[in-house]
Amino acid sequence: xxxxxxxxxxxxxxxxxxxxxxxxxxxxxxxxxxxxxxxxxxxxxxxxxxxxxxxxxxxxxxxxxxxxxxxxxxxxxxxxxxxxxxxxxxxxxxxxxxxxxxxxxxxxxxxxxxxxxxx
Amino acid sequence: xxxxxxxxxxxxxxxxxxxxxxxxxxxxxxxxxxxxxxxxxxxxxxxxxxxxxxxxxxxxxxxxxxxxxxxxxxxxxxxxxxxxxxxxxxxxxxxxxxxxxxxxxxx
Numbered sequence: 276x277x278x279x280x281x282x283x284x285x286x287x288x289x290x291x292x293x294x295x296x297x298x299x300x301x302x303x304x305x306x307x308x309x310x311x312x313x314x315x316x317x318x319x320x321x322x323x324x325x326x327x328x329x330x331x332x333x334x335x336x337x338x339x340x341x342x343x344x345x346x347x348x349x350x351x352x353x354x355x356x357x358x359x360x361x362x363x364x365x366x367x368x369x370x371x372x373x374x375x376x377x378x379x380x381x382x383x384x385x386x387x388x389x390x391x392x393x394x
Numbered sequence: 395x396x397x398x399x400x401x402x403x404x405x406x407x408x409x410x411x412x413x414x415x416x417x418x419x420x421x422x423x424x425x426x427x428x429x430x431x432x433x434x435x436x437x438x439x440x441x442x443x444x445x446x447x448x449x450x451x452x453x454x455x456x457x458x459x460x461x462x463x464x465x466x467x468x469x470x471x472x473x474x475x476x477x478x479x480x481x482x483x484x485x486x487x488x489x490x491x492x493x494x495x496x497x498x499x500x501x
Contacts, residue, residue: 310490312438319495320430320438320481325488334488337395370437379485380428380443387437 277301277383279371284388291361295388297354297371305329305349308374310381311356313367313390321367324356325374339365361392396420396484400493406501411472415496417465417482426486429458429467432495433478441480442467474500 283295297309310325324345326333333345344357354371368387375382397420407413417427429442440449442458445465455470469476477500482493 312492319479320432320483320492322483322490322492325490334490336489372438374485375440376443378426378428378444378447379490380440380449381430381438381483382440382443382449384437384439 277373279373279383279385281369281371281385281388284369284390286391286393287361288394289362289392291392292357292359293361293390295356295358295369295371295390297356297385299352299354299371299373302373304347304352308379309345309347309354310372310374311345311354311369312372312381312384313365313369314387315364315367323369326354358390361390363392366390366392395489396423396487396491398482398484398491398493400480400482400496402496403494404497404499406499407472408501409472409474413469413472413498415467415480415482415498417460417467417493419463419465419484419486422462423484423486425461426484427458427460427465428483428485429456430481430483431476431478432481438481472498 278300280298308327311323342360346355370387372381373383399418425445430438432438446458
C-alpha cells in the first residue's frame with residue numbers, strides 16, 4: 276500500500292525557516308517524481324514545488340521561488356521542502372504527492388502537515 | 395504561467411442529478427489535464443488523468459472530456475458521497491497550476 280506521511284510542520288515567526296519531510300513507503304520511491312501542494316485554510320489547492328525521480332529537474336511556484344527548496348533522499352525514501360523567509364501567506368496545510376505515469380497526475384497524497392507563520 | 399479557470403465556483407445539486415464542471419486553460423495543454431476530489435480533513439483524491447482516463451477504483455459515473463484548452467468533468471448520477479470540492483490541474487508545464495475549485499453542495 277502506498278503511504279506518504281508528512282512531518283515537520285509547526286508555528287514559526289515571519290522570516291523564519293522550517294523543513295518539511297515526507298516519508299514514502301509501499302512503492303519504489305526512485306521511480307517517481309514528487310510534488311508539494313498546499314492549501315490555505317478555506318482556500319483552494321496551490322501547487323508549490325516538484326522534482327523528478329533523481330532530483331535533476333525541479334520547479335517552483337512563483338510565490339515561493341527563491342525561498343523554498345525541494346529535495347529528496349532516495350536512499351531514505353524521503354522528500355523534503357526547505358522553507359526560508361516565511362511569510363504569513365505561507366500558512367497552510369502542506370501535502371506531499373506522488374507524480375504518477377506519463378501524464379504526471381498526482382496519484383497519491385499524504386494527509387498533510389500544518390505550517391503556521393505568525394508573530 | 396498557465397492559468398486554469400473553473401466554472402462554476404459553486405454548485406447546488408440533488409442526489410441523482412447529472413452535473414458538469416468546466417475547466418479552461420489560458421493556453422493549450424494538450425491532454426495534460428487531471429481532476430481531483432477533495433473532502434474536508436482528507437487528502438485530495440485523483441479521479442481522472444489525461445483528460446478522460448479513470449483512475450483505478452473511481453466509479454464509472456465520473457467521466458472527463460475535452461482537449462486543448464477546454465475540459466469538462468461530468469458526474470452522471472450524483473451520489474451522497476460525491477458532495478465535495480473538485481479541482482482541475484494541468485501537468486503540461488511548470489508551475490503545475492490548479493483551478494480555483496468547484497464546491498459541490500447538496501440542494
